[in-house]
Amino acid sequence: MEHNNACKLASLHLFCLLFLSALVSCQLDYKFYDNSCPNLTKLVRYGIGLAIQNDTRMAASLLRLHFHDCFVNGCDGSILLDDTSTMKGEKNALANRNSVRGYEVIDAIKATVEKACPATVSCADIVTLAARDAVFLAGGPFWGVPLGRRDGLTASESEANNMPSPFEPLENITAKFTAKGLDLKDVVVLSGAHTIGFAQCFTFKQRLFDFGGSGKPDPALDASLLQNLQTVCPNQDDSDTKLAPLDFVTTNRFDNSYFKNLVNNSGLLQSDQALMTDNKAASMVVNYSKYPYYFYKDFSASMVKMANIGLLTGQRGEIRKNCRMVN
Numbered sequence: 001m002e003h004n005n006a007c008k009l010a011s012l013h014l015f016c017l018l019f020l021s022a023l024v025s026c027q028l029d030y031k032f033y034d035n036s037c038p039n040l041t042k043l044v045r046y047g048i049g050l051a052i053q054n055d056t057r058m059a060a061s062l063l064r065l066h067f068h069d070c071f072v073n074g075c076d077g078s079i080l081l082d083d084t085s086t087m088k089g090e091k092n093a094l095a096n097r098n099s100v101r102g103y104e105v106i107d108a109i110k111a112t113v114e115k116a117c118p119a120t121v122s123c124a125d126i127v128t129l130a131a132r133d134a135v136f137l138a139g140g141p142f143w144g145v146p147l148g149r150r151d152g153l154t155a156s157e158s159e160a161n162n163m164p165s166p167f168e169p170l171e172n173i174t175a176k177f178t179a180k181g182l183d184l185k186d187v188v189v190l191s192g193a194h195t196i197g198f199a200q201c202f203t204f205k206q207r208l209f210d211f212g213g214s215g216k217p218d219p220a221l222d223a224s225l226l227q228n229l230q231t232v233c234p235n236q237d238d239s240d241t242k243l244a245p246l247d248f249v250t251t252n253r254f255d256n257s258y259f260k261n262l263v264n265n266s267g268l269l270q271s272d273q274a275l276m277t278d279n280k281a282a283s284m285v286v287n288y289s290k291y292p293y294y295f296y297k298d299f300s301a302s303m304v305k306m307a308n309i310g311l312l313t314g315q316r317g318e319i320r321k322n323c324r325m326v327n
Protein backbone atom coordinates (compact mmCIF):
# COMPACT_ATOMS: atom_id res chain seq x y z
CA MET A 1 0.00 0.00 0.00
CA GLU A 2 2.55 2.59 1.10
CA HIS A 3 4.86 1.47 -1.65
CA ASN A 4 2.11 1.86 -4.23
CA ASN A 5 1.28 5.35 -3.02
CA ALA A 6 4.92 6.28 -3.00
CA CYS A 7 5.16 5.19 -6.60
CA LYS A 8 2.14 7.23 -7.59
CA LEU A 9 2.89 10.33 -5.53
CA ALA A 10 6.45 10.72 -6.57
CA SER A 11 5.70 9.53 -10.10
CA LEU A 12 8.92 7.61 -9.96
CA HIS A 13 8.05 5.39 -12.89
CA LEU A 14 11.65 4.52 -13.46
CA PHE A 15 12.10 3.55 -9.84
CA CYS A 16 9.13 1.24 -10.06
CA LEU A 17 10.36 -0.36 -13.25
CA LEU A 18 13.89 -0.86 -12.02
CA PHE A 19 12.96 -2.30 -8.67
CA LEU A 20 9.76 -4.02 -9.67
CA SER A 21 10.89 -7.48 -8.73
CA ALA A 22 13.38 -6.52 -6.05
CA LEU A 23 11.04 -4.51 -3.85
CA VAL A 24 7.67 -5.87 -4.94
CA SER A 25 6.77 -2.19 -4.85
CA CYS A 26 4.35 -2.15 -7.74
CA GLN A 27 2.89 -5.62 -7.43
CA LEU A 28 -0.49 -6.63 -6.13
CA ASP A 29 -1.39 -6.08 -2.51
CA TYR A 30 -4.24 -7.40 -0.34
CA LYS A 31 -4.58 -3.90 1.16
CA PHE A 32 -4.34 -2.01 -2.12
CA TYR A 33 -7.67 -0.17 -1.74
CA ASP A 34 -7.91 -0.20 2.07
CA ASN A 35 -7.40 3.58 2.26
CA SER A 36 -8.63 4.65 -1.17
CA CYS A 37 -11.83 2.58 -1.22
CA PRO A 38 -12.45 0.97 2.19
CA ASN A 39 -15.94 -0.25 1.30
CA LEU A 40 -14.93 -1.93 -1.95
CA THR A 41 -15.23 -5.54 -0.87
CA LYS A 42 -18.63 -4.88 0.76
CA LEU A 43 -19.96 -3.17 -2.37
CA VAL A 44 -18.84 -6.04 -4.59
CA ARG A 45 -20.18 -8.69 -2.23
CA TYR A 46 -23.55 -6.95 -2.04
CA GLY A 47 -23.79 -6.56 -5.81
CA ILE A 48 -22.92 -10.20 -6.43
CA GLY A 49 -25.44 -11.27 -3.78
CA LEU A 50 -28.20 -9.33 -5.55
CA ALA A 51 -27.24 -10.71 -8.95
CA ILE A 52 -27.24 -14.33 -7.75
CA GLN A 53 -30.51 -13.82 -5.89
CA ASN A 54 -32.06 -12.71 -9.18
CA ASP A 55 -30.37 -15.40 -11.29
CA THR A 56 -28.66 -18.36 -9.62
CA ARG A 57 -26.64 -19.16 -12.73
CA MET A 58 -24.94 -15.77 -12.51
CA ALA A 59 -22.43 -17.20 -10.00
CA ALA A 60 -21.16 -19.58 -12.67
CA SER A 61 -21.23 -16.93 -15.37
CA LEU A 62 -19.10 -14.51 -13.34
CA LEU A 63 -16.57 -17.20 -12.53
CA ARG A 64 -16.22 -17.97 -16.22
CA LEU A 65 -16.02 -14.27 -17.11
CA HIS A 66 -12.90 -13.98 -14.97
CA PHE A 67 -11.30 -17.03 -16.65
CA HIS A 68 -11.99 -15.63 -20.10
CA ASP A 69 -10.64 -12.23 -19.06
CA CYS A 70 -7.40 -13.64 -17.67
CA PHE A 71 -6.63 -15.95 -20.60
CA VAL A 72 -6.75 -13.13 -23.15
CA ASN A 73 -4.33 -10.21 -22.67
CA GLY A 74 -4.09 -11.09 -18.97
CA CYS A 75 -6.51 -10.13 -16.18
CA ASP A 76 -7.01 -6.59 -17.45
CA GLY A 77 -10.73 -6.29 -18.02
CA SER A 78 -10.17 -6.51 -21.78
CA ILE A 79 -13.17 -8.84 -22.19
CA LEU A 80 -15.44 -6.04 -20.97
CA LEU A 81 -14.55 -3.66 -23.82
CA ASP A 82 -17.20 -3.19 -26.47
CA ASP A 83 -16.14 -3.30 -30.12
CA THR A 84 -15.28 0.08 -31.63
CA SER A 85 -14.82 1.16 -35.24
CA THR A 86 -11.06 0.73 -34.84
CA MET A 87 -10.89 -2.24 -32.45
CA LYS A 88 -12.60 -5.60 -32.61
CA GLY A 89 -13.01 -6.67 -28.99
CA GLU A 90 -13.36 -10.06 -27.35
CA LYS A 91 -17.11 -10.11 -26.75
CA ASN A 92 -17.85 -11.39 -30.24
CA ALA A 93 -15.09 -13.99 -30.36
CA LEU A 94 -16.22 -17.60 -30.87
CA ALA A 95 -15.89 -18.70 -27.25
CA ASN A 96 -17.63 -15.58 -25.91
CA ARG A 97 -20.43 -14.57 -28.27
CA ASN A 98 -23.87 -15.65 -27.00
CA SER A 99 -22.06 -17.51 -24.25
CA VAL A 100 -20.21 -15.32 -21.75
CA ARG A 101 -22.63 -13.60 -19.37
CA GLY A 102 -22.47 -11.10 -16.52
CA TYR A 103 -21.37 -7.87 -18.22
CA GLU A 104 -24.39 -5.99 -16.81
CA VAL A 105 -23.59 -7.20 -13.29
CA ILE A 106 -20.06 -5.82 -13.53
CA ASP A 107 -21.43 -2.53 -14.95
CA ALA A 108 -23.84 -2.18 -12.02
CA ILE A 109 -21.15 -2.86 -9.41
CA LYS A 110 -18.71 -0.55 -11.16
CA ALA A 111 -21.34 2.23 -10.99
CA THR A 112 -21.76 1.88 -7.23
CA VAL A 113 -17.99 1.69 -6.74
CA GLU A 114 -17.48 4.83 -8.86
CA LYS A 115 -19.96 6.65 -6.64
CA ALA A 116 -18.12 5.64 -3.47
CA CYS A 117 -14.57 6.06 -4.82
CA PRO A 118 -14.38 7.76 -8.23
CA ALA A 119 -11.61 6.78 -10.67
CA THR A 120 -9.95 4.49 -8.14
CA VAL A 121 -10.83 0.83 -8.66
CA SER A 122 -10.05 -1.06 -11.86
CA CYS A 123 -12.64 -3.12 -13.69
CA ALA A 124 -10.12 -5.98 -13.71
CA ASP A 125 -10.07 -6.03 -9.90
CA ILE A 126 -13.88 -5.92 -9.77
CA VAL A 127 -14.05 -8.96 -12.08
CA THR A 128 -11.53 -10.79 -9.88
CA LEU A 129 -13.43 -10.02 -6.66
CA ALA A 130 -16.71 -10.93 -8.38
CA ALA A 131 -15.42 -14.40 -9.24
CA ARG A 132 -14.19 -14.97 -5.68
CA ASP A 133 -17.52 -13.87 -4.17
CA ALA A 134 -19.53 -15.86 -6.71
CA VAL A 135 -17.74 -19.07 -5.70
CA PHE A 136 -18.16 -18.29 -2.01
CA LEU A 137 -21.86 -17.43 -2.32
CA ALA A 138 -22.44 -20.64 -4.30
CA GLY A 139 -21.17 -22.58 -1.29
CA GLY A 140 -17.51 -22.86 -2.24
CA PRO A 141 -14.27 -21.78 -0.59
CA PHE A 142 -13.20 -18.22 0.25
CA TRP A 143 -9.73 -16.85 -0.39
CA GLY A 144 -7.91 -13.52 -0.15
CA VAL A 145 -7.53 -11.61 -3.40
CA PRO A 146 -4.40 -9.51 -3.98
CA LEU A 147 -5.47 -6.27 -5.70
CA GLY A 148 -4.03 -3.48 -7.80
CA ARG A 149 -4.63 -4.72 -11.36
CA ARG A 150 -5.07 -1.98 -13.94
CA ASP A 151 -7.34 -1.98 -16.96
CA GLY A 152 -6.08 -2.71 -20.45
CA LEU A 153 -6.25 -0.14 -23.23
CA THR A 154 -7.06 -2.74 -25.88
CA ALA A 155 -8.58 -6.18 -26.41
CA SER A 156 -7.68 -9.14 -28.61
CA GLU A 157 -10.33 -10.88 -30.67
CA SER A 158 -7.76 -13.26 -32.15
CA GLU A 159 -6.42 -14.40 -28.77
CA ALA A 160 -10.01 -14.81 -27.58
CA ASN A 161 -10.59 -17.13 -30.53
CA ASN A 162 -7.74 -19.27 -29.20
CA MET A 163 -9.37 -20.04 -25.83
CA PRO A 164 -9.23 -23.69 -24.69
CA SER A 165 -11.96 -25.56 -26.55
CA PRO A 166 -14.09 -28.51 -25.36
CA PHE A 167 -13.28 -30.24 -28.65
CA GLU A 168 -9.50 -30.35 -28.32
CA PRO A 169 -7.49 -33.06 -26.53
CA LEU A 170 -6.18 -32.64 -22.99
CA GLU A 171 -2.61 -32.15 -24.25
CA ASN A 172 -3.71 -29.15 -26.29
CA ILE A 173 -5.66 -27.66 -23.39
CA THR A 174 -2.73 -28.21 -21.05
CA ALA A 175 -0.42 -26.51 -23.56
CA LYS A 176 -2.68 -23.45 -23.54
CA PHE A 177 -2.57 -23.35 -19.74
CA THR A 178 1.21 -23.83 -19.73
CA ALA A 179 1.55 -20.90 -22.10
CA LYS A 180 -0.08 -18.79 -19.37
CA GLY A 181 2.25 -20.02 -16.62
CA LEU A 182 -0.20 -22.61 -15.32
CA ASP A 183 0.24 -26.39 -15.21
CA LEU A 184 -1.65 -29.69 -15.39
CA LYS A 185 -2.71 -29.43 -11.77
CA ASP A 186 -4.25 -26.03 -12.51
CA VAL A 187 -6.09 -27.54 -15.51
CA VAL A 188 -7.57 -30.26 -13.31
CA VAL A 189 -8.45 -28.17 -10.28
CA LEU A 190 -9.78 -25.17 -12.25
CA SER A 191 -11.90 -27.47 -14.41
CA GLY A 192 -13.65 -28.08 -11.08
CA ALA A 193 -15.34 -24.72 -11.79
CA HIS A 194 -17.67 -26.86 -13.92
CA THR A 195 -19.33 -27.91 -10.66
CA ILE A 196 -21.68 -24.97 -11.34
CA GLY A 197 -23.30 -23.57 -14.45
CA PHE A 198 -24.54 -24.77 -17.81
CA ALA A 199 -23.36 -25.60 -21.31
CA GLN A 200 -25.19 -25.31 -24.61
CA CYS A 201 -25.91 -28.59 -26.40
CA PHE A 202 -23.61 -27.86 -29.33
CA THR A 203 -20.61 -27.95 -26.97
CA PHE A 204 -21.07 -31.69 -26.26
CA LYS A 205 -23.72 -32.96 -28.69
CA GLN A 206 -21.38 -34.98 -30.88
CA ARG A 207 -20.81 -37.19 -27.83
CA LEU A 208 -24.49 -38.14 -27.83
CA PHE A 209 -25.01 -39.33 -31.39
CA ASP A 210 -21.89 -39.48 -33.49
CA PHE A 211 -18.76 -39.60 -31.39
CA GLY A 212 -15.66 -39.03 -33.51
CA GLY A 213 -17.56 -40.07 -36.64
CA SER A 214 -18.38 -43.51 -35.18
CA GLY A 215 -22.14 -43.06 -35.61
CA LYS A 216 -22.41 -44.05 -31.94
CA PRO A 217 -22.38 -42.24 -28.60
CA ASP A 218 -19.18 -41.69 -26.62
CA PRO A 219 -18.52 -44.94 -24.74
CA ALA A 220 -17.06 -42.85 -21.89
CA LEU A 221 -20.52 -41.37 -21.15
CA ASP A 222 -22.70 -43.02 -18.51
CA ALA A 223 -25.75 -44.71 -20.14
CA SER A 224 -28.47 -43.09 -18.04
CA LEU A 225 -26.92 -39.62 -18.35
CA LEU A 226 -26.70 -40.23 -22.09
CA GLN A 227 -30.44 -40.93 -22.27
CA ASN A 228 -31.17 -37.80 -20.30
CA LEU A 229 -28.97 -35.64 -22.49
CA GLN A 230 -30.44 -37.05 -25.70
CA THR A 231 -33.82 -35.80 -24.48
CA VAL A 232 -32.48 -32.32 -23.68
CA CYS A 233 -30.47 -32.16 -26.90
CA PRO A 234 -32.28 -34.08 -29.66
CA ASN A 235 -30.26 -34.78 -32.80
CA GLN A 236 -31.34 -31.70 -34.74
CA ASP A 237 -29.83 -28.26 -35.23
CA ASP A 238 -32.51 -26.36 -33.32
CA SER A 239 -31.37 -27.96 -30.05
CA ASP A 240 -27.88 -26.44 -30.32
CA THR A 241 -28.50 -23.64 -27.84
CA LYS A 242 -30.50 -25.61 -25.28
CA LEU A 243 -28.80 -25.85 -21.89
CA ALA A 244 -27.64 -28.78 -19.79
CA PRO A 245 -26.01 -28.55 -16.34
CA LEU A 246 -22.27 -29.13 -16.23
CA ASP A 247 -22.78 -30.93 -12.90
CA PHE A 248 -26.06 -32.81 -13.10
CA VAL A 249 -26.02 -33.79 -9.39
CA THR A 250 -25.67 -30.44 -7.56
CA THR A 251 -25.96 -27.96 -10.43
CA ASN A 252 -25.95 -24.72 -8.45
CA ARG A 253 -23.75 -25.76 -5.58
CA PHE A 254 -19.99 -25.26 -5.61
CA ASP A 255 -18.79 -28.61 -4.24
CA ASN A 256 -16.62 -31.50 -5.40
CA SER A 257 -19.35 -33.44 -7.18
CA TYR A 258 -17.85 -32.48 -10.57
CA PHE A 259 -14.98 -34.81 -9.71
CA LYS A 260 -17.29 -37.54 -8.40
CA ASN A 261 -19.11 -37.33 -11.72
CA LEU A 262 -15.91 -37.76 -13.72
CA VAL A 263 -15.09 -40.91 -11.74
CA ASN A 264 -18.56 -42.17 -12.74
CA ASN A 265 -18.25 -41.34 -16.46
CA SER A 266 -20.66 -38.46 -15.98
CA GLY A 267 -18.64 -35.48 -17.15
CA LEU A 268 -20.60 -33.33 -19.62
CA LEU A 269 -17.93 -31.97 -21.93
CA GLN A 270 -15.51 -34.23 -23.74
CA SER A 271 -12.73 -32.07 -22.27
CA ASP A 272 -14.09 -32.74 -18.77
CA GLN A 273 -14.20 -36.53 -19.12
CA ALA A 274 -10.77 -36.43 -20.82
CA LEU A 275 -9.20 -35.70 -17.43
CA MET A 276 -9.74 -39.40 -16.69
CA THR A 277 -7.64 -40.45 -19.68
CA ASP A 278 -4.35 -39.18 -18.27
CA ASN A 279 -2.84 -41.00 -15.28
CA LYS A 280 -1.64 -37.91 -13.44
CA ALA A 281 -4.83 -35.94 -14.05
CA ALA A 282 -7.02 -38.93 -13.14
CA SER A 283 -5.28 -39.44 -9.82
CA MET A 284 -5.92 -35.79 -8.95
CA VAL A 285 -9.57 -36.19 -9.96
CA VAL A 286 -9.93 -39.21 -7.66
CA ASN A 287 -8.22 -37.30 -4.84
CA TYR A 288 -10.59 -34.31 -5.20
CA SER A 289 -13.60 -36.62 -5.51
CA LYS A 290 -12.77 -38.05 -2.09
CA TYR A 291 -11.45 -35.00 -0.27
CA PRO A 292 -13.40 -31.76 -0.82
CA TYR A 293 -10.95 -30.03 1.52
CA TYR A 294 -8.08 -30.59 -0.90
CA PHE A 295 -10.21 -29.41 -3.82
CA TYR A 296 -11.11 -26.18 -2.01
CA LYS A 297 -7.54 -25.56 -0.92
CA ASP A 298 -6.04 -26.19 -4.34
CA PHE A 299 -8.83 -24.37 -6.19
CA SER A 300 -8.24 -21.24 -4.11
CA ALA A 301 -4.50 -21.36 -4.81
CA SER A 302 -5.02 -21.90 -8.55
CA MET A 303 -7.54 -19.04 -8.74
CA VAL A 304 -4.98 -16.67 -7.21
CA LYS A 305 -2.45 -17.98 -9.74
CA MET A 306 -4.83 -17.50 -12.66
CA ALA A 307 -5.68 -14.00 -11.40
CA ASN A 308 -1.99 -13.09 -11.75
CA ILE A 309 -1.74 -13.75 -15.49
CA GLY A 310 -0.34 -10.91 -17.60
CA LEU A 311 -0.95 -8.12 -15.13
CA LEU A 312 -0.79 -4.41 -15.73
CA THR A 313 0.33 -2.68 -12.53
CA GLY A 314 1.90 0.59 -11.42
CA GLN A 315 1.41 3.16 -14.17
CA ARG A 316 0.63 0.75 -17.00
CA GLY A 317 -2.91 0.61 -18.36
CA GLU A 318 -5.51 2.80 -16.69
CA ILE A 319 -8.42 2.88 -14.27
CA ARG A 320 -11.41 2.84 -16.59
CA LYS A 321 -14.44 4.92 -15.61
CA ASN A 322 -16.79 2.80 -17.70
CA CYS A 323 -15.77 -0.85 -18.00
CA ARG A 324 -16.99 -1.02 -21.59
CA MET A 325 -14.66 1.62 -23.03
CA VAL A 326 -11.21 3.07 -22.55
CA ASN A 327 -11.20 6.53 -20.95
Ligand code: HEM
Pocket (backbone or CB within 6 Å): 057, 059, 060, 061, 062, 063, 064, 067, 098, 099, 100, 101, 164, 165, 166, 167, 173, 187, 190, 191, 193, 194, 196, 197, 198, 199, 200, 201, 203, 246, 269, 271
Ligand atom coordinates in the same frame (compact mmCIF):
# COMPACT_ATOMS: atom_id res chain seq x y z
C1 HEM B 1 -10.04 -26.46 -19.17
C2 HEM B 1 -10.56 -25.90 -20.25
C3 HEM B 1 -11.98 -25.43 -20.32
C4 HEM B 1 -12.85 -25.67 -21.32
C5 HEM B 1 -12.56 -26.43 -22.61
C6 HEM B 1 -14.10 -25.06 -20.96
C7 HEM B 1 -15.23 -25.07 -21.75
C8 HEM B 1 -16.47 -24.60 -21.37
C9 HEM B 1 -17.65 -24.63 -22.19
C10 HEM B 1 -17.72 -25.19 -23.62
C11 HEM B 1 -18.67 -24.12 -21.47
C12 HEM B 1 -20.11 -23.93 -21.94
C13 HEM B 1 -20.24 -22.60 -22.66
C14 HEM B 1 -21.55 -22.46 -23.40
O1 HEM B 1 -22.19 -23.47 -23.68
O2 HEM B 1 -21.94 -21.31 -23.73
C15 HEM B 1 -18.14 -23.74 -20.18
C16 HEM B 1 -18.87 -23.20 -19.16
C17 HEM B 1 -18.32 -22.81 -17.95
N1 HEM B 1 -16.99 -22.76 -17.64
FE1 HEM B 1 -15.50 -23.66 -18.65
N2 HEM B 1 -13.98 -24.48 -19.74
C18 HEM B 1 -12.70 -24.67 -19.31
C19 HEM B 1 -12.16 -24.18 -18.14
C20 HEM B 1 -12.83 -23.39 -17.23
C21 HEM B 1 -12.20 -22.68 -16.14
C22 HEM B 1 -10.71 -22.65 -15.86
C23 HEM B 1 -13.20 -22.04 -15.47
C24 HEM B 1 -13.11 -21.14 -14.27
C25 HEM B 1 -12.15 -21.20 -13.36
C26 HEM B 1 -14.44 -22.38 -16.13
C27 HEM B 1 -15.69 -22.00 -15.72
C28 HEM B 1 -16.87 -22.27 -16.38
C29 HEM B 1 -18.18 -22.04 -15.82
C30 HEM B 1 -18.47 -21.60 -14.39
C31 HEM B 1 -19.10 -22.35 -16.82
C32 HEM B 1 -20.64 -22.20 -16.76
C33 HEM B 1 -20.97 -20.77 -17.19
C34 HEM B 1 -22.44 -20.41 -17.17
O3 HEM B 1 -23.30 -21.21 -16.80
O4 HEM B 1 -22.75 -19.25 -17.56
N3 HEM B 1 -14.16 -23.16 -17.21
N4 HEM B 1 -16.80 -24.03 -20.16
Ligand SMILES: *[C@@H]1O[C@H](CO)[C@@H](O)[C@H](O)[C@H]1NC(C)=O
Pocket (backbone or CB within 6 Å): 051, 054, 055
Ligand atom coordinates in the same frame (compact mmCIF):
# COMPACT_ATOMS: atom_id res chain seq x y z
C1 LIG C 1 -32.47 -10.74 -13.46
O1 LIG C 1 -32.24 -11.88 -14.27
C2 LIG C 1 -32.91 -11.84 -15.50
C3 LIG C 1 -32.77 -13.21 -16.17
O2 LIG C 1 -31.46 -13.70 -16.08
C4 LIG C 1 -32.36 -10.70 -16.33
O3 LIG C 1 -32.97 -10.65 -17.60
C5 LIG C 1 -32.58 -9.40 -15.57
O4 LIG C 1 -31.97 -8.33 -16.26
C6 LIG C 1 -32.02 -9.48 -14.17
N1 LIG C 1 -32.45 -8.32 -13.40
C7 LIG C 1 -31.63 -7.69 -12.58
C8 LIG C 1 -32.20 -6.53 -11.86
O5 LIG C 1 -30.47 -8.00 -12.42
Ligand SMILES: *[C@@H]1O[C@H](CO)[C@@H](O)[C@H](O)[C@H]1NC(C)=O
Pocket (backbone or CB within 6 Å): 038, 039, 116
Ligand atom coordinates in the same frame (compact mmCIF):
# COMPACT_ATOMS: atom_id res chain seq x y z
C1 LIG D 1 -18.73 2.93 3.84
O1 LIG D 1 -20.02 2.41 4.16
C2 LIG D 1 -20.53 2.95 5.38
C3 LIG D 1 -21.87 2.28 5.62
O2 LIG D 1 -21.74 0.88 5.50
C4 LIG D 1 -20.70 4.46 5.26
O3 LIG D 1 -21.16 4.96 6.50
C5 LIG D 1 -19.37 5.08 4.90
O4 LIG D 1 -19.56 6.46 4.65
C6 LIG D 1 -18.78 4.42 3.67
N1 LIG D 1 -17.44 4.94 3.44
C7 LIG D 1 -17.03 5.38 2.26
C8 LIG D 1 -15.63 5.89 2.19
O5 LIG D 1 -17.74 5.36 1.28
Ligand SMILES: *[C@@H]1O[C@H](CO)[C@@H](O)[C@H](O)[C@H]1NC(C)=O
Pocket (backbone or CB within 6 Å): 167, 168, 169, 172
Ligand atom coordinates in the same frame (compact mmCIF):
# COMPACT_ATOMS: atom_id res chain seq x y z
C1 LIG E 1 -3.75 -29.91 -31.04
O1 LIG E 1 -2.52 -29.25 -31.21
C2 LIG E 1 -1.78 -29.69 -32.35
C3 LIG E 1 -0.40 -29.05 -32.29
O2 LIG E 1 -0.52 -27.67 -32.03
C4 LIG E 1 -2.57 -29.27 -33.60
O3 LIG E 1 -1.89 -29.68 -34.76
C5 LIG E 1 -3.94 -29.94 -33.56
O4 LIG E 1 -4.73 -29.49 -34.64
C6 LIG E 1 -4.66 -29.63 -32.25
N1 LIG E 1 -5.87 -30.44 -32.17
C7 LIG E 1 -7.09 -29.92 -32.04
C8 LIG E 1 -8.23 -30.87 -32.07
O5 LIG E 1 -7.28 -28.72 -31.90
Ligand SMILES: *[C@@H]1O[C@H](CO)[C@@H](O)[C@H](O)[C@H]1NC(C)=O
Pocket (backbone or CB within 6 Å): 249, 257, 260, 261, 264
Ligand atom coordinates in the same frame (compact mmCIF):
# COMPACT_ATOMS: atom_id res chain seq x y z
C1 LIG F 1 -20.88 -43.11 -8.67
O1 LIG F 1 -20.91 -44.53 -8.66
C2 LIG F 1 -20.90 -45.10 -7.40
C3 LIG F 1 -20.75 -46.61 -7.54
O2 LIG F 1 -21.18 -47.06 -8.76
C4 LIG F 1 -22.19 -44.71 -6.68
O3 LIG F 1 -22.18 -45.24 -5.36
C5 LIG F 1 -22.29 -43.20 -6.61
O4 LIG F 1 -23.53 -42.81 -6.08
C6 LIG F 1 -22.12 -42.58 -7.97
N1 LIG F 1 -22.01 -41.18 -7.78
C7 LIG F 1 -22.63 -40.32 -8.56
C8 LIG F 1 -22.32 -38.89 -8.31
O5 LIG F 1 -23.41 -40.64 -9.44
Ligand SMILES: *[C@@H]1O[C@H](CO)[C@@H](O)[C@H](O)[C@H]1NC(C)=O
Pocket (backbone or CB within 6 Å): 283, 287, 288, 294, 298
Ligand atom coordinates in the same frame (compact mmCIF):
# COMPACT_ATOMS: atom_id res chain seq x y z
C1 LIG G 1 -4.39 -35.01 -2.65
O1 LIG G 1 -4.24 -33.60 -2.82
C2 LIG G 1 -3.53 -32.94 -1.80
C3 LIG G 1 -3.57 -31.46 -2.08
O2 LIG G 1 -3.05 -31.17 -3.37
C4 LIG G 1 -2.11 -33.49 -1.71
O3 LIG G 1 -1.42 -32.89 -0.65
C5 LIG G 1 -2.17 -35.01 -1.50
O4 LIG G 1 -0.87 -35.53 -1.54
C6 LIG G 1 -3.03 -35.66 -2.57
N1 LIG G 1 -3.18 -37.08 -2.26
C7 LIG G 1 -2.99 -38.00 -3.17
C8 LIG G 1 -3.19 -39.42 -2.72
O5 LIG G 1 -2.65 -37.76 -4.32
